[in-house]
Amino acid sequence: MKKWNVATVRAAKGVKKLGCVTSYDSAFARLADEAGVPIILVGDSMGMTMLGYSTTLPVKMSETLSATAAVARVAKNAMVVADLPFGSYQCGEDEAMKNAVLCMQAGADAVKLEGATERVCHLIKRMVEAGIPVLAHIGLMPQSVNQLGGFKKQGKTREAADQVMRDAKAVEEAGAFAVTLECIPSELAAEITAALKITTVGIGAGGVCDAQWLVMHDLLGLNESAPSFAKKYADLATIVRNAFATYVSEVENSVFP
Ligand code: KIV
Numbered sequence: 001m002k003k004w005n006v007a008t009v010r011a012a013k014g015v016k017k018l019g020c021v022t023s024y025d026s027a028f029a030r031l032a033d034e035a036g037v038p039i040i041l042v043g044d045s046m047g048m049t050m051l052g053y054s055t056t057l058p059v060k061m062s063e064t065l066s067a068t069a070a071v072a073r074v075a076k077n078a079m080v081v082a083d084l085p086f087g088s089y090q091c092g093e094d095e096a097m098k099n100a101v102l103c104m105q106a107g108a109d110a111v112k113l114e115g116a117t118e119r120v121c122h123l124i125k126r127m128v129e130a131g132i133p134v135l136a137h138i139g140l141m142p143q144s145v146n147q148l149g150g151f152k153k154q155g156k157t158r159e160a161a162d163q164v165m166r167d168a169k170a171v172e173e174a175g176a177f178a179v180t181l182e183c184i185p186s187e188l189a190a191e192i193t194a195a196l197k198i199t200t201v202g203i204g205a206g207g208v209c210d211a212q213w214l215v216m217h218d219l220l221g222l223n224e225s226a227p228s229f230a231k232k233y234a235d236l237a238t239i240v241r242n243a244f245a246t247y248v249s250e251v252e253n254s255v256f257p
Pocket of ligand 1 (some may be wrong): 022044
């Protein structure tokens with residue numbers, strides 16, 4: 001099978017829905033890739049799923065780069081998207097460009113960044129001109145959790161919904177090949193998906209988008225406080241906890257080795 005890329009993602013719109021996941025290391029990324037996942041996001045959700053933080057804000061560029069390289073080493077067919085962490089694109093355009101380039105040099109096929117302000121749209125344009133595909137992210141933007149007052153659904157009033165629609169059109173106009181719609185009403189996600197030519201990737205936005213994200217730890221049952229919209233396809237927490245406990249007990253009782 002050919003590796004997923006910007007052209008094949010674009011071509012899937014209206015033809016085939018894409019089930020996409022996050023992953024942050026080679027072990028799980030290899031399994032996701034072998035299972036046929038089209039896009040693997042090295043999300044800054046790693047701050048919460050892997051590093052024990054309560055938000056994504058503490059994730060550093062160095063952590064994003066090593067996780068991206070680990071995933072890219074094993075992703076034979078999946079497109080790898082590196083999530084630019086908080087602070088890596090807010091402190092000046094040249095620094096943002098340099099950080100996006102570092103992600104591509106680590107093996108990413110595209111980068112993701114949050115927002116649709118004039119400043120962010122200008123950055124998207126510059127990255128695309130430089131040959132860096134950009135997946136935008138609007139709606140609930142976890143890097144702005146302090147500004148938003150929590151991880152809350154966005155676009156709930158008509159005025160707020162109109163703003164999310166304007167944001168979607170702005171990132172499309174700037175050149176993004178796809179846009180994440182996080183935690184918005186499904187009716188709004190449907191309107192945006194119909195209005196845009198680019199791929200919409202929903203999370204907590206109903207089943208109407210062209211593609212879906214699911215955070216790997218929620219999907220595999222490794223996050224015991226997963227959001228209510230997430231679906232658990234396996235209960236790895238129980239399996240892993242039991243395996244550790246059985247091992248400890250077998251060593252204590254001289255059963256193993
Ligand atoms: O970091 C992440 O996992 C994300 C998804 C929620 C889209 O941005």
